[in-house]
Amino acid sequence: MMVAFAACNNASNTDEAVATDSSSNQIQTDSSSNYVHSFADTALENIITAALLKLPFVIKSNNYIDSFSNHKHGLAFMLDDPEANETDIHVQAGYNGEGRFETYYRFFVNPETLDIKVYDPVADKRLTVKEYLKTQQ
16 A cells, blocks of 8 residues: 555656756767777787797687687787887787677787797786696696
């Protein structure tokens, strides 16, 4: 009975102005053309990508992406120039989907020696490939 009374007592004032959302006037679209990502040295990029594609866990992830994408995509790589205080090139490897980039691995590669480190988010440190493989067993 209290619910029926409360529902009947819900008087609305129709004289109030409804506030409009000012952000709805500006519809913004998002597409891959809005993002600019470039790595200056394409020859070095190809060498680093080829070195990473030889790692066994990267091969496995590449085959996995290839299988669920009906052989249209493989593992994608995004390389960033080193920070001012670093020498290693930061590489993200993952699936480049329509809506977003899904990072599977983060690598740090020395451009002179091609020494590869794998970032372990649990330990929050860079591991050698051998150390990383031990953590995966």
